[in-house]
Amino acid sequence: MSTTTTDxxxxxxxxxxxxxxxxDHHHGPKKGLLRWVKTTNHKxxxxxxxxFAFTMLLIGGAFAMVIRAELFQxxxxxxxxxxxxxxxxxxxxxxxxxxxxxAFVGLANWQIPLMIGAKDMALPRMNNWSFWILxxxxxxxxxxxxxxxxxxxxxxxxxxxxxxxxxxxSTDFFIFAIHMLGFSSIMGAINIxxxxxxxxxxxxxxxxxxxFVWTWFITAFLLIAAMxxxxxxxxxxxxxxxxxxxxxxxxxxxxxxxxxxxxxxxGHPEVYIMILPAxxxxxxxxxxxxxxxxxGYSSMVYATxxxxxxxxxxxxxxxxxxxxxxxxxxxxMYATILISVPTGVKVFNWIxxxxxxxxxxxxxxxxxxxxxxxxxxxxxSGLMLGIAPADIQYHDTYFVVAHxxxxxxxxxxxxxxxxxxxxxxxxCGRMYNEKLARIHFWWAVISVNILFFPQHFLGLAGMPRRxxxxxxxxxxxxxxxxIGGFAFGASFILLTYIIVDCIRNGxxxxxxxxxxxxxxxxxxxxxxxxxxxxxxxxKKEQILxxxxxxxxxxxx
Amino acid sequence: xxxxxxLEKQRKGARRTATIxxxxxxxxxxxxxxxxxx
Numbered sequence: 264m265s266t267t268t269t270d271x272x273x274x275x276x277x278x279x280x281x282x283x284x285x286x287d288h289h290h291g292p293k294k295g296l297l298r299w300v301k302t303t304n305h306k307x308x309x310x311x312x313x314x315f316a317f318t319m320l321l322i323g324g325a326f327a328m329v330i331r332a333e334l335f336q337x338x339x340x341x342x343x344x345x346x347x348x349x350x351x352x353x354x355x356x357x358x359x360x361x362x363x364x365x366a367f368v369g370l371a372n373w374q375i376p377l378m379i380g381a382k383d384m385a386l387p388r389m390n391n392w393s394f395w396i397l398x399x400x401x402x403x404x405x406x407x408x409x410x411x412x413x414x415x416x417x418x419x420x421x422x423x424x425x426x427x428x429x430x431x432x433s434t435d436f437f438i439f440a441i442h443m444l445g446f447s448s449i450m451g452a453i454n455i456x457x458x459x460x461x462x463x464x465x466x467x468x469x470x471x472x473x474x475f476v477w478t479w480f481i482t483a484f485l486l487i488a489a490m491x492x493x494x495x496x497x498x499x500x501x502x503x504x505x506x507x508x509x510x511x512x513x514x515x516x517x518x519x520x521x522x523x524x525x526x527x528x529x530g531h532p533e534v535y536i537m538i539l540p541a542x543x544x545x546x547x548x549x550x551x552x553x554x555x556x557x558x559g560y561s562s563m564v565y566a567t568x569x570x571x572x573x574x575x576x577x578x579x580x581x582x583x584x585x586x587x588x589x590x591x592x593x594x595x596m597y598a599t600i601l602i603s604v605p606t607g608v609k610v611f612n613w614i615x616x617x618x619x620x621x622x623x624x625x626x627x628x629x630x631x632x633x634x635x636x637x638x639x640x641x642x643x644s645g646l647m648l649g650i651a652p653a654d655i656q657y658h659d660t661y662f663v664v665a666h667x668x669x670x671x672x673x674x675x676x677x678x679x680x681x682x683x684x685x686x687x688x689x690x691c692g693r694m695y696n697e698k699l700a701r702i703h704f705w706w707a708v709i710s711v712n713i714l715f716f717p718q719h720f721l722g723l724a725g726m727p728r729r730x731x732x733x734x735x736x737x738x739x740x741x742x743x744x745x746i747g748g749f750a751f752g753a754s755f756i757l758l759t760y761i762i763v764d765c766i767r768n769g770x771x772x773x774x775x776x777x778x779x780x781x782x783x784x785x786x787x788x789x790x791x792x793x794x795x796x797x798x799x800x801x802k803k804e805q806i807l808x809x810x811x812x813x814x815x816x817x818x819x
Numbered sequence: 820x821x822x823x824x825x826l827e828k829q830r831k832g833a834r835r836t837a838t839i840x841x842x843x844x845x846x847x848x849x850x851x852x853x854x855x856x857x
Contacts, residue, residue, distance in 0.1 A: 385833035453840045461832035465825065491844045495851025510855055521855065800825070 291794045300395070303387035305372045306690070306792060311394050312369025313683070319361030319401060320676075321759075324752055326354035331714075331748035333731050334741050347731035348416035349408060355419025356437075359537070360444045361401050363671065366679045367540040368393075368451045371479045373690065375455065377785035377792065378473045380464030380801040385457035393450040400443035407433035418729060420530065423511035423522040427503045434504065438497045445490045445497075452486035455479055464784075466803035470564070473783055473811060474557065477564050478543030481571045482536050488575065489532040496525045520585050527578035535574040537671060539567055541638075541678030542609055545631045548685050549613050550811045551781040552628035553620030559612040560812035566605035573602045583654045592651040599649035603642065610639055625778070626700040630681030633708050634674060641669030644719065662722025668715045673708075680707075683762070688777040692791030693769030699761050707754040713747025782811040 292298050292307065299311060329350045333341050342350070372390065376383055384390045407414035412431030415421065426434060459480045463472070472480075499510040499522075509515025511522045542563075550557045557563065580599045583592055613635050624632070644666040648657055657663060688694050717740040722728075726737045733741065776786040787809060788796050807813055820828070 385829070386837055389837075449841075449844050453837045453844070456840050457833040457836040460836050461829045465820075487840055487844050488847060491848035492851050494848050495855070498848075498852060499855060525851065525855070798822075 301391070303383070303391050304794060305376050305384045305387070305390065306794065308384075308390050308394050309369045309371075309373030310690075312365050312372055312397075315394070315397055315401070316362050316364075316366035316369060316679075317759075319357050319365070321755065322405070323354050323357035323362055324755060326350045326357065327748065328752050330354065331745040331752075334733070335745040336742065337733050337735055337738050339732055342731070344731045345413060345416055348418075348729065349414045351729050352415045352418055352421075353404070353408065356404060356415075357401070358671070359419065359533070360441070361397075361404075363537045363675050363679070364448060365397060367479075367482075367537070367675075368448075370475075370540070370544070370679070370682050370686075371451075371455055374686065374785060375458055375476055375479060376462065377788065377796060378476050378783055379459065379462065379467055380784050380797050380806070381458060381462035382795065382797050383462075384454050385462050386454045389450050390454050393447045393454065396443050396447040400440045400447065403436050403443070404440040407431075407436050410436070420523075420526055421500070422526070423500065423503070423519045424513075427500055427511055430504070435501065438501050438504075441497045442494060445494045448486050449490050452483035452490075455483040456487070459483075464797070464800035464802075464806060466801070467806050470561065471806055471810060473543075474546035474560070474563055475540070475543035478539045478546070478567050481567050482539045485532045485536050485539070485571055485574065489529045489536065492525060493529040493533075496522065496529065499525075520582075523582050523585060524579065527581045528575070530581065531578040532571075532574045534667075534670070535570055537675045538638075539571065541634065541675050542567060544678045544682045544685075545613060545634050546609075547783065547811060548627050548631040548681055549616050549635075551685075551778050552625060552631075553617045553622050554780045555616055555620040556782075556810075557612070557812040558615040558618075559608070562608055563612055566608040569605040570602060573598065573605070577602065577649075580649050580651075580654070583651050584658050596649060596651040600646060603646055606642055610635060610642075625684075626695070626697060626704060627681045627685035629701065629704045629708075630677050630684065633704070634677045634681065637669055637673030637677065637708075637712075641666055641674055644669065657722060659727055660722035661718045661726045661728055664728050665715050665718035665722060668718070672715070673711055680758070685778075686785070687762070687765060688769075688772045689785060689790055689792055691766050691769070692772055693765050694772050694777075695761055695765035695769055699757065699764075703754060703757045703761060706757065707751060710747050710750035710754060714744055714751050715747070717741075717744045717747075782809050784809050 292304070293301070299307065302308060302311075329342060330347065333339075333347055372384065375381075410431070410433040412433060414433055415426070415430065415437045417425035417430060421437075459472070459476060469477075499508070502508040503510050503512055503517070509517040511517045511519050513519060546557055546563060577595055577599045579587060579591065579595045583595070587595075617632075622628070644662065648654055648663060648666055684695060684700060721737055721740045721744070724737065726733055726741075772790050775788060775790055777790055778786075784797075784801055784806070785792075787801070787805065801809075
């Protein structure tokens with residue numbers, strides 16, 4: 264049987280006898296729209312995920328523009344308060360479940376098989392299904408805006424009883440959308456775990472794997488443990504709303520605070536689901552442009568695992584103001600602060616990797632360095648919020664908004680942009696416009712700080728989050744923040760142009776190793792990446808030679 | 820090990836892993852509902 268250019272799924276079918284004949288071995292991608300509907304190829308599915316995430320990013324960003332436009336001045340200017348609440352809710356939900364998570368899954372789809380020398384993901388048909396659930400779930404979520412009573416307006420945390428007793432009818436569609444998104448995430452996680460454990464090149468040990476693969480492998484376990492809890496929460500919401508149960512209804516013997524416990528038992532690991540793959544991306548990019556092996560590879564792996572474990576035992580730091588016993592507050596405070604230790608190990612290792620390196624600052628490196636600096640600011644404000652007595656002051660203010668946007672925008676989103684600039688030439692065989700990309704970087708990095716940094720001051724001065732109107736003393740910083748927001752939003756127009764221009768008109772790249780000092784199996788395959796790769800699994804020598812964390816004397 | 824044998828081995832392993840991990844996810848879902856029902 265020839266296996267040079269077949270789909271993994273085709274080969275599986277051939278072995279198990281699912282196909283009577285098998286004469287279409289030497290095919291590339293199919294033509295037309297059906298290619299994308301029926302594809303089981305990890306590169307196609309990765310591309311679909313990334314474009315879907317980008318679309319949702321633009322939609323969620325448009326909602327953010329509505330929020331910042333309303334907050335440009337005190338008083339009600341543009342939208343009704345109820346619609347404002349729908350915007351904050353859907354902005355959060357779309358960005359978390361529609362943009363950041365699918366973007367990382369897209370990067371995983373493209374890169375994990377290439378980085379471990381696998382032909383494809385382990386379960387290609389399930390991979391297709393995981394993706395194609397998303398557009399329907401996203402459309403259902405967005406459709407709630409056009410329903411009677413409007414869309415969900417209870418915040419992305421959908422606390423009961425706002426999301427049960429007092430919610431609009433459209434909430435049932437929201438619940439179904441969350442079920443579908445969660446199902447997609449769980450299937451994606453199963454696929455990643457099965458791929459890493461079973462599809463690695465036979466000569467690649469776990470501790471030979473690149474950091475991006477490791478961080479995604481650990482993230483997949485977080486998804487497996489956290490997403491079913493979210494599914495349980497929305498299922499209980501559904502039965503409370505429609506079938507007469509009282510899980511979260513105090514009048515029926517239920518407990519609304521229990522909803523918060525369940526939500527944050529999912530919600531805090533969710534934060535790490537959105538940041539651990541970012542750590543992996545930065546750990547790939549920095550060694551390339553510092554021209555040094557990654558410092559402290561094994562400590563990076565253990566730190567990632569430590570963060571993942573700790574993420575499950577700190578959830579109630581989101582709930583310090585719910586009347587928790589002092590002993591509980593003390594425990595959750597110290598456990599939260601403990602996370603800064605493995606996170607500090609990571610930041611130390613990135614800086615040490617750069618230390619005395621022959622550094623250059625191509626666009627991916629600019630984003631990676633910006634990530635290290637700005638994510639650390641988000642980490643520091645997280646430490647402040649983790650201190651229980653201080654949190655009494657900060658809770659539910661714009662300080663929290665500033666904190667998590669530093670983590671999720673200048674952290675997660677920046678790493679995704681870094682990854683796209685880093686791997687795009689490998690994917691499409693064309694180089695982006697470096698000059699425009701640098702202009703975009705500085706535009707975005709300056710504007711994002713104008714957008715979010717003043718929100719620290721607003722929060723410290725007491726401005727609550729999720730309000731369409733505010734007292735006069737908050738006017739100046741809100742105006743500055745909105746100007747930054749509009750500029751940051753506009754930067755995505757330029758980003759879209761840079762990406763599309765690269766794909767359509769970019770200078771052709773043919774060298775397998777697009778970045779001269781990049782290490783990794785993905786840089787050993789031709790550029791652009793062929794439709795099918797690694798028919799022959801790479802050997803041990805090549806795996807070690809391409810390791811970004813092992814320095815072999817005389818091998819560069 | 821031939822390429823076909825490797826693929827067969829990988830496929831078996833992937834199915835086993837997916838079944839176990841999927842089972843764990845479903846068990847966590849049921850446990851969440853159960854713990855809130857008692």
